[in-house]
Amino acid sequence: MTEESSVLYVVATPIGNLGDMTQRAIAVLHQVPWIAAEDTRHSAPLLKHFGCAARLLAAHEHNEEAAAEQIIARLADGQSVAFVSDAGTPAVSDPGARLVARVRSAGYRVVPLPGACAAVTALSASGLTDAQFLFYGFLPAKPKQREDALREVAGLPYALVFYEAPHRILETVAALADVLGGERTLVMARELTKIFETIHSCPLAEAHDWLSTDGNRQRGEFVLLVAAPPAAADDGEGERVLKLLLAEGLPVKQAAKLAHSITGAAKNAMYELALDLKKS
Numbered sequence: 091m092t093e094e095s096s097v098l099y100v101v102a103t104p105i106g107n108l109g110d111m112t113q114r115a116i117a118v119l120h121q122v123p124w125i126a127a128e129d130t131r132h133s134a135p136l137l138k139h140f141g142c143a144a145r146l147l148a149a150h151e152h153n154e155e156a157a158a159e160q161i162i163a164r165l166a167d168g169q170s171v172a173f174v175s176d177a178g179t180p181a182v183s184d185p186g187a188r189l190v191a192r193v194r195s196a197g198y199r200v201v202p203l204p205g206a207c208a209a210v211t212a213l214s215a216s217g218l219t220d221a222q223f224l225f226y227g228f229l230p231a232k233p234k235q236r237e238d239a240l241r242e243v244a245g246l247p248y249a250l251v252f253y254e255a256p257h258r259i260l261e262t263v264a265a266l267a268d269v270l271g272g273e274r275t276l277v278m279a280r281e282l283t284k285i286f287e288t289i290h291s292c293p294l295a296e297a298h299d300w301l302s303t304d305g306n307r308q309r310g311e312f313v314l315l316v317a318a319p320p321a322a323a324d325d326g327e328g329e330r331v332l333k334l335l336l337a338e339g340l341p342v343k344q345a346a347k348l349a350h351s352i353t354g355a356a357k358n359a360m361y362e363l364a365l366d367l368k369k370s
Contacts (some may be wrong), residue, residue, distance in 0.1 A: 096165045099172040102179040102205025107285035128175040155296040158192035163197045177206045183227035212279035212313035220249040220318040240269040251315040267294040275317035281310035328355025
């Protein structure tokens with residue numbers, strides 16, 4: 091491929107298995123004169139493995155604004171820069187969002203190179219059947235803040251996706267069970283694409299004991315996926331309220347939304363039922 095001038099390439103790198111590096115990413119890293127890295131010491135062995143000789147500059151959460159200025163200066167000089175995080179896709183629970191925003195606001199092109207992402211990798215093998223998911227990233231480390239954050243998302247009708255570090259995994263799964271309820275399914279994915287990759291599914295109430303049984307189960311970076319809460323059972327009240335609202339002339343969407351709010355019946359089910367009632 092031909093390198094373009096004055097472009098910031100946002101390059102996803104493997105989360106473990108080096109075979110997951112894309113050919114396009116390797117080509118770009120070979121061609122750009124500069125690579126901005128979250129941790130230059132961490133990225134240097136990866137770049138050496140793929141024979142990339144570009145010069146490195148640091149771009150991490152503590153110097154993101156200053157790094158953006160350095161990158162913009164190089165772009166203004168007609169040079170292109172690749173940006174990589176320690177692993178996975180930059181700016182997804184990693185530094186990069188502010189850097190990218192500064193480069194874009196300065197009028198330069200930002201080109202994403204897709205690749206590994208721990209959240210999507212875990213989702214694909216989770217077996218969760220929820221139609222939508224909410225990616226939260228890392229929960230707050232302090233117990234009270236973590237509990238407040240979980241209460242905000244507890245009732246949302248989506249699968250919830252979190253990242254967690256090994257030293258907090260036990261207290262986090264305990265908090266998940268306490269706030270979200272022990273019946274919801276939890277999928278724990280650790281060391282994805284690495285030798286000791288583990289994907290385990292169980293009710294939230296059982297997660298802490300499973301992790302505690304073997305200290306090795308607490309090692310590595312985690313993706314935690316919690317199934318959406320079960321839809322509220324509809325004893326016919328939702329349909330009754332929905333019919334009354336439609337009889338009053340409310341539009342289908344508004345009637346379904348109100349029936350959901352009043353009775354707790356699943357919003358999608360109310361909408362589909364409203365469409366059927368309108369047709370009949």
